[in-house]
Amino acid sequence: MTQEEQPLPRSGSSALAAGALVQAVLGAEFVLAGLNKLADPQYPAHFRDFVTSSLGVMGGPLAALMRTLVLPNVTAMAQVARFTELGAGVVLVLVAAEVARRRLGGRPGARHGYEPIVALAGALAALVVAGLSLTIYLLQGGTLPRVSPGLAFGAPVAIELFNVPIALAVAWLELGRYLALRRAAVQEPRPPARRRVVPAVVAVLLLVALAACGGGSASAVQPAGTTKVTMSEFKFEPNAIDVKSGSTLFLVNGGSAAHDLVVADGSGAVKARSSLVQAGDSTTFAIGDLPAGGYQVYCDVPGHKAAGMTGTLTVS
Structure with a gap:
């Protein structure tokens, strides 16, 4: 077997599966968020209250956009927000399931012509999730993470900000899959194309490792006497x-x-x-x-x- 004919190492396949797991969790988060908004009968009114009371409307990079586009069309924007959130989450979950399918043996794991489009859809959905998360964080007046004694038992990084690099890493991963799968549609898979997926997978896994250190939980331990x-x-x-x-x-x-x-x-x-x-x-x-x-x-x-x-x- 020549060097160009060598298959992808088993570790690469495992890393891709781990990246898909991260993608599925991120997608599930946004599916639940979208369903919560659908379950709220007063969501348009609550969306309006959230936007109008946000610090980001008073000043910041999104202030002009909020005042000229979102606030005059706040009811329509509320519907766009919740269905975009739900739709992007569903796409991420389905694309992660497709990655899991390809790890199966025999016909269930066979290659199909639609796979490049699915990977591209996953990359676009991840970019949407990153944009939504960053928008919410900026609207809340979010700043760069800092050291504060008040956060000793709280989350040092807000979940909205934490979602941004995770979603961008997923987009990078899926874009790499798209390029590799597109080439594989016209010729036999070549290791160089496949190996370009590995840096994206490594980035996802590094961010997951950071989650154990910095993602944090919103729960906090109450100091004694307070x-x-x-x-x-x-x-x-x-x-x-x-x-x-x-x-x-x-x-x-x-x-x-x-x-x-x-x-x-x-x-x-x-x-x-x-x-x-x-x-x-x-x-x-x-x-x-x-x-x-x-x-x-x-x-x-x-x-x-x-x-x-x-x-x-x-x-x-």
Whole structure:
């Protein structure tokens, strides 16, 4: 057997299968996200609230696009968003299943003429997923990951940002498969064409390894002696907070948009303000030595207070 006739090493086949598993998980995430939006009867209204209250509408690279295109057509854009999310997820899952099929022996794993188109569809779907994830992250006012003591037990990288390199790596993988399969349609497969798939697979696997270190979970361990307050669209849980003067709150953002917590007295004067907590993150918030009494709390992100994200704080 000559060097050009040598088959793809078994390790290459295994790496391709591992990359397909990552692709299937990413696709399943977006399928579930799309189905959740379909199950929400008030989704267009919630989409409008999310966009109008997002920091990215006030400023940033997407502000002009949001104000000129999305907000004037917000209902139609809501439908585009959820069906695009669902459709891209379904394509990624089906393409991953096709990769798994090719590992079977005999007729079930036979080569078919449609395979290059399937691989190209997978690459395009992955690019769509990367674009959607980056758009959501920028709308939430996301910045580059940073070192923060408030993230000691939280996710250091928001899932929306983490999805971007994963999706781009999947797109690279599927584009490599497309090029290799297209050449194989007119001639016998050649190792150089196949080997070009390997760097993309390696990139996917490296990113998966990073997931174990940095992808993180949105869950966080509550520091001892703190009072937990969960923030979401558009409420605090609990809505009535009882603490002693000098206490520390543990703020957990369980929603899909960035939130903060402001403490104001009866006249509306701000007495304490937390940092902005990104979706899925958490932080501690020392309210200081406030005098005993009743206070108002609210989220100061534009539009959130008006949407009902308020509560009370009783200090004893």
